[in-house]
Structure formats: structure tokens, C-alpha cells
Amino acid sequence: MTAAAAQFDAMVPSACVLKQVTKETPDTFTLAVARENGSGENAFAPGQFSMLWVFGVGELPISISGDPSKHDELVYTVRSVGKATHALVSQKPGTEIGVRGPFGHGWPFQAARGHDVIIVAGGIGLAPLRPMIYEVFQNRAEYGRLVILYGARSPRELLYRKELAAWARQPETQVLVTVDYGGIGWHGHVGVVTTLFKYARLHPARSVAMICGPEIMMRFVTRQLQEHGLQEQNIYLSMERNMKCAAGFCGHCQYGKHFICKDGPVFPYAEIAQLLDKYEL
Amino acid sequence: MATRAQTPRAPRKKREPSPTRNSPRAAAEATSKGNGSQPKPNSGKRNAKTASAIEFDRANHRPALITPEQLEKLIATLINDGFEVIGPTVRDEAITYDPVKCVADLPAGWTDEQEPARYRLKKSDNPALFGYSLGAQSWKTFLHPAEARLFAAEKQNGAFHILNNDPIPAVSRALLGVRACELAAIRAQDRVLLGDKYRDPIYGSRRESALIIAVQCSHAAATCFCVSIGSGPKVSDGFDLLLTELVDANGHRFVVEPGTDRGIGLLARVDAKPALEADLAAVESALASAAQQQRKLDTAGLKEFLYENFENPQWDKISARCLSCANCTMSCPTCFCTTVDDATDVTGTHAERCRRWDSCFTQSFSYIHGGSIRTSAKARYRQWMTHKLAAWTDQFGSLGCVGCGRCITWCPAAIDITEEVRAMREGGVRADA
């Protein structure tokens, strides 16, 4: 963030045209938006988020789920779980939504270069990790093996199914998908995401792990990774808390001494290890 | 039987007056005759201490003396320069900060009595204008307003544009009667709202245009503990003018120290004379008297202690009394949390987004889809106190508490932060150890 950019009013959104809405699952949609003036201010780092504002309804922190090398539009994957998210995914292409950001610290992709990358995602948690996956494929030589472990509730709640299949066909890439509840027509794994570890070909000593999903899942996964010999400092988690401003002013996203909005949302595990098991923190 | 403290009232809603042509900025620059660098609010953790020192060397300016009549002239001068002067007044049996036009608006002869959950104004024989200690309201009411519009927007055919997206031209205010703890609180909010990656323009415009006339305390309320925190009663920096009110055999007068060139200019315009050694000695004894405080908060190792005592039986004891009413956070001069409200007009084409003070004591504060994280009063009190006395230090390099004691006075359940820390420390061993 340049000094000049820091002086802008971080609280005022810019109008962006909603270009496309794609249904991913029964309640989750991917939105592509473009700046009104087509300006190239869409640069972001994998793992960063924006505040999306629906005219007169409300504003939400939403992870950017698109390709960081494409600057013509910003892509978000939104799960409709409340009034504002429902309003957001119900907008018709052509209408404008407000966008602030990008905000926060994303995945440590610079530090991960030269390493194997282990992506562990649960449910909508794959959305903030997708830009990191794109980053690896675009700079393939910079990274070692890519292992993607993804768990969702049921087959119909899996995000980006076609892409998952395409990624699995790439060299030096292993994609394992599981669901908590299987059923007829599902021939993949059934079981929680931690049950995938026994099928993953990991080289813990040269791997960096990036995890996003419900907190319980991230705790189970972190434990598994450590049991497999991953170093604490090579494990990163993306956290979520209530957020109103994204700039450190509103106080809502505090997590211990951290502001999720400006210190996170991605944290090295070691920084928050002491907080993860605390009730009502 | 003591009367129970009332809930601190919400600050009066008021339209921002449009900026006058007689701009205070221009006036201030004229005042300081070409050497008119505006005192800038501290713009970062790193240079917070040094900013005023670079701009103004106080050692070169001896304290002056002014009479209540000259204070009257000072107020008139400020008003004439386009400032709205905000000072202490008596309203509804309490000291509140309101616009003042003259010395007669100030609470002459009023003093206050404060205890946990108890606040009373008392008439005294002493004609002092600043004989009270603190009311419920703090200066954040004027710098970080309880309600502010972030923006308005208008929609047409699916497209919208933002209205009034210029920095809000806040009226410049002269804040009269800012105590040492309150200056510490303003500095604390500076670090939150101006000192980090982003700058809050609403706070920033108010802060930058504010002229600060600090007043040193000559007595402390029973709820004060600025000495423990190190935030008072002596005022060290961050003011344009610093007053110490003296009422003794030598009369009713104010020792005045300028803190900025702007302050020097103002002193010249009210014909202040130099203060005598006896006056300066009286200031020291007034400060010594204010430093006699009953309440103490042992801050040594407090951060580590609280981090280690996330589980402690004292939290349950506090939460059995805490009503989650949020009074402590509303009256706290450093609490900065806000939430936002969206609204549209009936046609749905005009929308506004407003922010207002929020409190970590509300259930909704920690809501993420599916439910709130801090559902118990225990968790919310713990969050508040641990933030004030521990996390704040990691976040902003100082305590989030300035020792003003408002949270003690205005807690309807008489919860006393100093007492709770003491009880927790004396409880000693962690419950889960």
C-alpha cells in the first residue's frame, strides 16, 4: 500500500458492475465484478478480501476467489447464509455493487516458493485458497509439489468441481476430495478432510501448508499436519470474525491481540496457536 | 443512601454546521504570524512523542498568568476566530461538555463526588471553574462522534454513485478543559484511528482542526487512578494552551503554558502577563494534591498476567454482577469500536451508510453467520478488560486505559476495574493450573 493510497477514504466503496453470477452449489455463487471505469486497480494478493456493499442493504467481508494475474475483474465466491449475503448473490448482472479493498495479509506465497504447497480446504474455505492455487500453476517452476485436500459436507456442496478435476490432471499435483455425507452416485471418499492425509503423498520437511475452513476443521487439520512432521512455522490459517470496517477502526474482528482485518486474515499458526482452543475469544 | 449513577446520556445529535468563511485554520495561521504550522495530531506510533517537540520548544516560553476576565477574552477570541468552544457546563445535574460562549457558562463553584455507581454534583464555596473532576462524557464525543455518516449514495438503473464523498468539513472546535487523562485518551485514539495503515477521515478532520486547552487537575475524584497509569495529573504535551486554575489568597487566576505557536499567539491576544514563582509553586502543590489518589492499579506485568489468566474464577464473579449494559464502553474515552447501519429511503434509490459507537458488551458485536462468539457476559467483560489492559499494549504500544475512572462511576453494578484486577491478582494461581 503506497502512502498516497493510504490517504484515500477506506470507508467509501467504489461502484463495480456485476458481470456474471455463477451458481456453484445450491447456496453458493461466484460473482465476477469489474470497476466502473475499467481501471486496473484490481491487483490483489492471494488470500486477501474485499468489503462488498449491496446498495442500502449491508456490507460483507468476502475473500477474493479469482485469478491474481487477471486484473480486468475481481471474482468472489459467496455463500448465502444471511440477509446481506442473500441480497448479494441475488443481484442481477449489470447492477453495481460497492467494493472496498483489497484488505489484509494473504497467503505467504513468496515464502512458499521453493516449497511443496499443501492446500487444505473445508467447504467455502476453498474460495480464498483458489487464488493461491492459480498462483502455483502460473509460476509452476517456482513451487514443488501441489497437494490439495478438500472436504465438503456433501457432493453437491463441493465448489469448483470441474477445476478440481482439471487440477488433478496437472503434473506434480495431487487432488483429494472427500465429503462428510456421501450417497448414490458419489464414488469418491467419504469422511472428514483429515481422513485424506493417509492418501496424500507429502514431504513434510519441504512443505508449506495453507488451511481455510471452519475453525474446528482447521484445528484437526493442524494437528494432523504436525503429526505428519510439518513444522509449526510452515502452517498458515485464514481466520474469520465479525468485521465492519476492514481497516482496524471498528474493533469487531479482534482475536486476542490481533485484528483479523489488518493483521490477518491469514496468520502463521504459531501466532494464533494459543488462541485457537479458547472458548468465546 | 447514595443515588445510583444514571446511564451516561447519548450525546445530543446535532447537524454539523457548515464551515464558515471565517475559517479557523486561516485565523490560526494569521494568529501565529507566518509561523503558523498547524499542530498535527500524532501521526504514528513511532513519532507520537516527538511531533510536538519538533514544532514547538516549550522551554523557551515561560508560563503566563491570566485572570478569569482574560479567560473570558480568550473564549471570545476563539469564537471570533471561528472556533466553536466546547467546555464543561452543568446540565441535568452533571458536568457535560457543551458549546460555551462565556465564562458564565462554565460550572463555577461546582464540584463532584464520585464512587462506584455514584455521581453527584455539589455546590462548593470555592468559585473555581474547573473544580469538578470528570463527567460521564469524554472528548471522543467531539472527535470520534457517536454517529457519523460514512457516505450517501444514489441509484439509477442499477448503477449508483456516491454523494458527499469529500472529507467532511467539520467545524473547528476549541476543546476547553481537557484533563491529563483525557489527553492521554485522545493520543490513544490517535494511534487507533490515524496512526496505522489507514486513516479515519472523520476523526482526522475533527482532530486536526481541534484546538486544545488543557486543564491540570488540582484534586482527584475517588474513582481516579491516573497516577497508577502514568497519564496524569500533570499534563506533559499535546495541547495548545495548558491552564492550571488557582484559587487562594492571591486571588482566582490561571497559570497558562503555551504548547504551540498557536497557543503563544492566543496568549498575546489576551495580554497575558508572566507568571510569578509563587504561582508556579502553587501549580506544583495543586498537582501534588491531585496526585493523592485512593485507587491504584498495579500495571506491572499486567499484560502477561491477563493473557495467562484467560481462565480465572474472578471472571465468573464479575460476570455474575455485570449487566452487559455497555456503560463502561460508552463512557470510556479510549473505546473506539463502531458498527454500521445501512438505510434507504422509501423509493429505494437513496441509501445512506452510517456508523455509530458499538460496544463489545453486546451480543451482536461478535456475530458471524451461525451465531455470536462471545455469548456470555463473562466472555464479553474479559474481552473488554483484556483489551484495555493487555492487548492494547501489543496493538498500539500503550495501555488502553488512562485511569479516568469513568467505567467505575458509571457502572450501575459498581464494578471497579482496579478492584477486579487486584482481586484477580490476589486470587493468585490460575484456576486451571
Added chain:
Amino acid sequence: MQTLERIIEEHPFFEGLDHGFMDLVLGCATNVRFGKDTYIFKEGDTANTFYLIRQGNVALEIFAPQRKPIIVATLGEGEILGWSWLLPPYHWKFHAHVLQDTRAIALDGKCLRKKCEENHDLGYEVLKRFAGIVAQRLESTRFQLLDVFSAQK
């Protein structure tokens, strides 16, 4: 082609088992194959075998009226299928539905039970290993029960 002995010796489940015990185990082992969409066992059948899955994918299924078959877990390469042979009444609790052609080593539970009864040291080694498997499955099941991806909490 790996010998049965080699496969069993290298399998983590039997890691650290001394040679005498290994010979007893080997005496109960045979190579087996199951085609896609067949069932290795069905709920209620007598349980006298367990399997070391070498390749493939097997679903543990259960039926409920008016519901599609519910898959509680899938088991693949390297995993142990079945522990009902270990405890009376030796009946399977789930169907084992083959999702992909599966190769496995079948271990005769009845034979192993007998050997464990005769030699409690072997019995302890076997139980210790199964206790680990059961604990893992229980943890996964608890985690699954938390239904962490549900929007309603």
C-alpha cells in the same frame, strides 16, 4: 510381484511385530480381489475376516427405509477394513460396498482369534493395533458429527 509375506511385513499395521507372531499372522492370510459394485460383506453377516486394502475404494454403507444408502466412511489403499470379527457376536454392522475394483489381503479372523486366545502376547499386540484404528475412526466420526460445514449452528 511382492510376496504376501513381504506385503504384510511392510504394512504399517503390522510394524514392529516380531517374527514368531508374524508367522502366526501369515498363516491366516490370503490374497483377494473384489469387483466394482460387489459387496465384501453385508450387515448382519457373520464376521470372521478382516482386510488389508492394497488398492481400491470400499464404502461402509447402511440402509434406512425411505432413504438412500448412507455412506458413513470410505476406506482405501493401506487401510484396515473390519473389526467386528474381534468381538462377539461376530456380526458385521455395515455393508462393505466396493466402489472401485479392490485388491486386498484377507486375514482369517476366526483363525487369528484362536491364536490370540492361545497366546495373549499376540492377542495384546493385535488388540493394541486395532484399538488405534478404532480410536482414529471414532475421532473422525465425532468430527463428522460436528457437521462443521452446516450453515445452521
